[in-house]
Amino acid sequence: MSARVGVTLSGRYRLQRLIATGGMGQVWEGVDSRLGRQVAIKVLKAEYSTDPEFVERFRAEARTVAMLNHPGIASVYDYGETELDDSGRTAYLVMELVNGEPLNSVIKRTGRLSLRHSLDMLEQTGRALQVAHSAGLVHRDVKPGNIMITPTGQVKLTDFGIAKAVDAAPVTQTGMVMGTAQYIAPEQALGHDATAASDVYSLGVVGYESVSGRRPFTGDGALTVAMKHIKEAPPPLPADLPPNVRELIEIALAKDAIHRYRSGGPFADAVAAVRAGRRPPRPNQAPTIGRAAPAAIPSSTQARAAIEPARPAPATPRPRPASGNHRPAPPARRTFSPGQRALLWAAGVLGALAIVIAILIVLNAQDRQDQKNQQQSTVTNTITETTKTPGAPTGQSASLPKLSGPAIS
The missing domain is CATH 1.10.287 (Helix Hairpins)
Structure with a gap:
């Protein structure tokens, strides 16, 4: 049997509805028959499930991400492997089913977000990223499809650790994911290790798209877009945006990671300053998490x-005649030639x-x-694009208009 409606994984998780299909596998809405709760289940593709090195790294990442406790991060409940008759052994991840809508669907439906909603989303996402960055984790695939917005306006960041596991596996297949081309940081596109500052760049691209209604770089293919991230300056943001908002996005989109905010926390602090009407603070250029500060x-x-x-001492005053209230003059200061x-x-x-x-x-x-003298050829094999099925049916929102029902990245 393959992953389809009605299939039960490991005798516990029953698949009910296909939510999305991506480069790594499928995401299903299902039910945990043991606890009686609705969950999201990511079922990996066969080529990943049968790669022992990938499965081991994926398993380790699942354990680590499960320890992250933050309202802005979708919880990981369980990891498992099971036999499917026609697909062999399959690995899967059980996650919190978020009652919300992916940000990419919100942008597609509403176009340009209001400045208030955009800044609120950016600050919440930065705070969630900081929890992972402080634990030594890098998301590596921050994009609107992985940012869920609930009907109350709460941000839920999904797919933590997945991209890191893929990056660590041998690149033997076409479609190896290391970041979606439209949101990839220049250093990732060049094949360098991603850092917390890489996540900040990707979030900066999300911010650019949210406040302008368009992505900074587009092109005929993933490689073309990635090269623009490496070489080209983004087009100017709309002139009606406040200068401090434009400055915030420009800092986040700096080509050199040292000129960005080093992790999600400082970026979120900068967003908070902008929301208060101040200019964003300049990055302190401290190294990324895990390295000693200068x-x-x-x-x-x-x-x-x-x-x-040393300043020369004033000339010694000429002595005056003695008087009844005469006080001794202070000793002369030392002078220098x-x-x-x-x-x-x-x-x-x-x-x-x-x-x-x-x-x-x-x-x-x-x-x-x-990082600036790398050959353009190193970009190849680092970029893929991800396709998704349509989101969940549309509902109502108190914060953003017409948010959908349950969905997951």
């Missing part, structure tokens, strides 16, 4: 103090330069990766 750079006041020469002052000035400048050079060496050793 030494603090001295403030401008400290730097001036280090290089300013012009040659001594020049030496002090030079020593201060050299000392400040030594501090700056040492800081630059530390920053360069920790944060700079030469």
